[in-house]
Amino acid sequence: MLHHSFFSETQEELMGQEKKSTSDIDEKLATIQLSFDIEYAKWLSRNQSGSFSKHGNLSTDGDSSPTRNSSSISKKVRPKANRVETSSELPDHHIHGFVNEKLFLKNFLLKQKESEEFKSLAIVGKYGVGKTTLCQDVFNDEKVKQVYILRIWVSMYSKETKEDEDPKIDVVKKILRSLGIEDEMFEHIKTEAEEEKSINDEAGEPEEETVKEKELSRLLYALHLNLIGKKYLIVLDDVWEDNEWNQRLDDKKNQQDKSHLSCGFPKGFGGRVIMTSRDERLAKEIVGEEENLQHLFPRSDAESVLEIYKDAVKAELKIEVNPRYPGRFKQELMDKSCGIPLAARMLARIEPVKVDETGDMERKKSF
Numbered sequence: 001m002l003h004h005s006f007f008s009e010t011q012e013e014l015m016g017q018e019k020k021s022t023s024d025i026d027e028k029l030a031t032i033q034l035s036f037d038i039e040y041a042k043w044l045s046r047n048q049s050g051s052f053s054k055h056g057n058l059s060t061d062g063d064s065s066p067t068r069n070s071s072s073i074s075k076k077v078r079p080k081a082n083r084v085e086t087s088s089e090l091p092d093h094h095i096h097g098f099v100n101e102k103l104f105l106k107n108f109l110l111k112q113k114e115s116e117e118f119k120s121l122a123i124v125g126k127y128g129v130g131k132t133t134l135c136q137d138v139f140n141d142e143k144v145k146q147v148y149i150l151r152i153w154v155s156m157y158s159k160e161t162k163e164d165e166d167p168k169i170d171v172v173k174k175i176l177r178s179l180g181i182e183d184e185m186f187e188h189i190k191t192e193a194e195e196e197k198s199i200n201d202e203a204g205e206p207e208e209e210t211v212k213e214k215e216l217s218r219l220l221y222a223l224h225l226n227l228i229g230k231k232y233l234i235v236l237d238d239v240w241e242d243n244e245w246n247q248r249l250d251d252k253k254n255q256q257d258k259s260h261l262s263c264g265f266p267k268g269f270g271g272r273v274i275m276t277s278r279d280e281r282l283a284k285e286i287v288g289e290e291e292n293l294q295h296l297f298p299r300s301d302a303e304s305v306l307e308i309y310k311d312a313v314k315a316e317l318k319i320e321v322n323p324r325y326p327g328r329f330k331q332e333l334m335d336k337s338c339g340i341p342l343a344a345r346m347l348a349r350i351e352p353v354k355v356d357e358t359g360d361m362e363r364k365k366s367f
């Protein structure tokens with residue numbers, strides 16, 4: 001049983017954040033994104049480069065995601081396009097906040113380190129709130145490394161994914177590649193599935209199971225064999241509906257269905273799976289009970305949002321932010337960013353602020 005005791009001190013703050021209109025926050029973030037799109041295009045034309053960070057994608061204190069088309073953000077349509085491949089590497093900037101959230105995740109991974117029960121957890125929150133960064137922070141924690149020698153980070157999106165590839169098959173292959181399985185083995189498994197299906201059809205014994213289902217079941221069996229007996233930690237970052245990864249991972253009722261995703265994860269060796277998603281409904285389908293969900297809200301701490309903004313301005317423009325009226329400035333920053341770390345970093349690029357020698361505030365745009 002997971003307990004959310006670490007959040008008791010901040011319950012009132014979180015409830016206050018929940019009362020904010022989701023559509024209002026999305027609209028503000030969309031406005032920031034649109035402004036950033038324009039500035040980013042100008043930057044690209046000047047520098048002939050599409051990268052702001054050493055990892056080849058925009059570095060953020062929120063989700064490690066690039067700027068998205070603001071027109072795709074609405075009440076009804078989620079921005080399916082413009083996803084980015086993430087990695088387990090820590091971001092190249094300081095991480096602010098997430099104190100209670102990190103304690104909760106470490107408790108999930110370490111408190112019951114002697115337990116052999118399989119557990120899964122979903123981190124749910126809106127775009128830019130910091131789900132990926134939080135996972136990267138915990139994934140690289142020294143105590144976590146000591147307990148989970150086998151740690152695997154899976155970006156659910158990849159530019160290299162083939163259009164005709166089954167989404168579930170693609171993800172299982174990613175995990176197996178992290179375990180050292182080469183593509184030659186995948187080709188062998190696929191060929192075996194095709195041949196078995198062909199032989200059965202020719203023998204007049206047609207099966208309901210498709211070639212892809214046969215291939216998936218074999219891949220899951222291979223995954224099970226490679227994980228069995230090991231205390232593993234797997235992070236599935238940025239799970240979407242189109243990944244078709246919507247089967248409960250601790251399902252015991254469907255163990256006879258060899259193509260069910262739960263078959264790939266051995267249950268008696270203390271394995272842990274953490275997933276991140278913006279879709280709470282989908283997350284519940286995967287991890288089950290409400291107690292297995294951790295909601296990540298926008299920052300309610302104005303100081304940490306200011307530090308995120310200041311770090312971004314310093315990294316981008318090599319200047320210090322020291323506003324004459326810090327209280328008013330922090331409040332305005334919170335109003336514009338809605339406490340979303342990614343929005344604060346975007347604002348640092350499109351509306352940087354510093355104090356000149358005379359004490360007057362200089363702005364690229366009015367803030």
